[in-house]
Amino acid sequence: MLEVIETGGLVTIQDAGRYGWRKYGVPASGPMDWFAYEIANTLVGNAKEAAALEIGFGDVTLRAMCNCVVAVTGAGFIVSTFIWKFPLWNSFTVRNGWKINISKNGNGNWAYLAVAGGIQVDPVLGSRSTNLRAGMGMKLQSGDFLKTGKPTHALEDLAARTLPLEKRPVYNSSPVIAVIEGPQNDWFSQDGHDMFVNCEYKVSIASDRMGYRLEGPPIMQIRNANLLSEGMAVGSVQIPADGQPIAMMADCPTTGGYPKIANIIKADLPIFAQTPIDTGKVHFKLTSIADAHSRYRSMISGIESEIEGIENDATFAQ
Amino acid sequence: MYTLKPLGDSALLVTFGNEMEPRINQRVLALASLLDSMPLTGIIETVPAYASLLVHYNPLIITHEQTADWVRKHIESVNFLVARKPRTVEVPTYYGGTHGTDIEDVAASQGLSYSEVIRIHSGREYLVYMMGFTPGFPYMGKLDDAIIVPRLGAPRALVKSGTVAIAGAQTGIYPLDSPGGWRLIGWTPLRLFDSSNEIPFLFAPGDMVRFVPI
Numbered sequence: 001m002l003e004v005i006e007t008g009g010l011v012t013i014q015d016a017g018r019y020g021w022r023k024y025g026v027p028a029s030g031p032m033d034w035f036a037y038e039i040a041n042t043l044v045g046n047a048k049e050a051a052a053l054e055i056g057f058g059d060v061t062l063r064a065m066c067n068c069v070v071a072v073t074g075a076g077f078i079v080s081t082f083i084w085k086f087p088l089w090n091s092f093t094v095r096n097g098w099k100i101n102i103s104k105n106g107n108g109n110w111a112y113l114a115v116a117g118g119i120q121v122d123p124v125l126g127s128r129s130t131n132l133r134a135g136m137g138m139k140l141q142s143g144d145f146l147k148t149g150k151p152t153h154a155l156e157d158l159a160a161r162t163l164p165l166e167k168r169p170v171y172n173s174s175p176v177i178a179v180i181e182g183p184q185n186d187w188f189s190q191d192g193h194d195m196f197v198n199c200e201y202k203v204s205i206a207s208d209r210m211g212y213r214l215e216g217p218p219i220m221q222i223r224n225a226n227l228l229s230e231g232m233a234v235g236s237v238q239i240p241a242d243g244q245p246i247a248m249m250a251d252c253p254t255t256g257g258y259p260k261i262a263n264i265i266k267a268d269l270p271i272f273a274q275t276p277i278d279t280g281k282v283h284f285k286l287t288s289i290a291d292a293h294s295r296y297r298s299m300i301s302g303i304e305s306e307i308e309g310i311e312n313d314a315t316f317a318q
Numbered sequence: 319m320y321t322l323k324p325l326g327d328s329a330l331l332v333t334f335g336n337e338m339e340p341r342i343n344q345r346v347l348a349l350a351s352l353l354d355s356m357p358l359t360g361i362i363e364t365v366p367a368y369a370s371l372l373v374h375y376n377p378l379i380i381t382h383e384q385t386a387d388w389v390r391k392h393i394e395s396v397n398f399l400v401a402r403k404p405r406t407v408e409v410p411t412y413y414g415g416t417h418g419t420d421i422e423d424v425a426a427s428q429g430l431s432y433s434e435v436i437r438i439h440s441g442r443e444y445l446v447y448m449m450g451f452t453p454g455f456p457y458m459g460k461l462d463d464a465i466i467v468p469r470l471g472a473p474r475a476l477v478k479s480g481t482v483a484i485a486g487a488q489t490g491i492y493p494l495d496s497p498g499g500w501r502l503i504g505w506t507p508l509r510l511f512d513s514s515n516e517i518p519f520l521f522a523p524g525d526m527v528r529f530v531p532i
Contacts, residue, residue, distance in 0.1 A: 024519045025449040183323040231365035231372025233329040255450030262324030292327035293377045
């Protein structure tokens with residue numbers, strides 16, 4: 001059991017996502033940075049799809065109501081418990097009564113806290129992911145209690161594990177993001193396409209779980225037509241009338257009517273999601289599906305075997 | 319006639335046209351129904367729209383080519399003319415009132431009386447072409463030409479759940495409180511979405527809908 005003591009931003013429960021209902025208009029939701037979320041679970045011995053906490057836009061303090069093992073992954077945050085500071089991407093023991101503090105620090109947008117045994121909350125439409133707009137799940141706040149499940153192993157076997165740095169995404173503030181060309185490719189001029197892959201686009205402050213609004217040279221469509229609404233995927237880059245690209249993210253609607261110039265590949269979604277909102281800038285580059293699949297598989301296949309035990313590398317918190 | 323294009327590395331878009339036309343939509347729904355009934359490991363789900371079907375797949379399990387081959391094989395074999403008998407849903411509707419705030423404007427701009435707008439809107443059955451925008455929102459059509467009006471220039475911040483609306487040749491019902499850019503003409507007490515129900519959604523793509531003035 002975890003108690004939520006204080007929240008400063010957006011803290012929600014997310015699992016791998018809500019699938020099977022998109023034809024009824026239910027977004028998939030789930031984590032913004034799928035890799036950090038899956039690894040947080042793997043570090044504490046949970047199934048990859050277990051429910052965890054996603055933290056963004058502010059700090060959070062929790063209290064453990066039993067001995068447990070926790071891992072915090074992602075970017076742009078630091079974690080401390082009791083008198084110890086831990087690096088992200090490590091699992092560590094938290095004793096009954098200790099507070100866990102996760103605070104904004106450095107570049108990045110989202111952190112994931114997984115607890116051994118997973119967060120146990122009643123699923124809605126088969127998933128524990130939160131979708132505030134649809135009334136599924138809630139923004140967590142002070143006084144909330146989170147039931148946790150039974151760990152898969154003894155706690156001492158789950159603590160002090162890490163994913164080596166070289167297996168983590170190379171998060172940075174001005175990444176190059178690979179995309180597959182979009183189905184409405186021919187709605188844009190060659191100039192428009194050149195701009196899309198040569199110019200820098202800033203992740204504007206008007207970015208959230210539904211989509212990241214990008215600011216940069218406008219890309220105008222050359223076809224004087226309206227697109228009939230059609231299905232959308234996470235990573236779809238829509239170009240509305242003002243020419244400013246919008247990249248669809250975890251809570252995006254299931255269908256949309258703006259032309260799509262490209263779609264971000266799964267392997268680059270974590271880095272894209274962690275590009276600092278309001279200050280980060282991205283460059284896009286085209287790639288093939290074969291390359292996209294190969295990068296995705298090599299990123300995550302067999303990742304459990306990469307987890308390593310570590311010597312205690314906690315430091316005293318100030 | 320159809321095209322198959324990737325939408326990123328985890329979805330495939332099958333497009334049958336670019337018009338809101340019942341026979342094109344029937345092809346989409348027949349294919350969706352066939353694919354859903356013959357599952358392939360690695361296919362996550364299908365999302366029908368007006369004239370297209372999006373097939374979501376897991377690239378750890380299958381490739382783009384395998385997904386495309388599977389879809390093509392079924393397009394060849396689906397019998398588009400054999401549609402299931404559609405279900406008709408009646409929607410009791412209070413036209414105008416506190417929620418149907420745009421109905422007078424629609425009447426005025428179309429040179430119709432208030433009661434003519436009601437008669438025209440409720441005078442035909444509509445096909446649910448697809449669902450999207452928010453959970454349970456049905457995109458229905460086609461409206462009689464006499465009441466075709468454009469959507470608002472800028473959306474309202476809040477439209478109450480149950481509100482009946484029109485935009486272009488479409489009509490819809492907002493299942494949840496949400497922003498909305500369509501013209502609001504009435505309200506229904508029916509619940510379009512209830513997650514605690516065994517069948518959580520009132521509508522499904524392919525249903526026929528009739529609005530019944532109360």
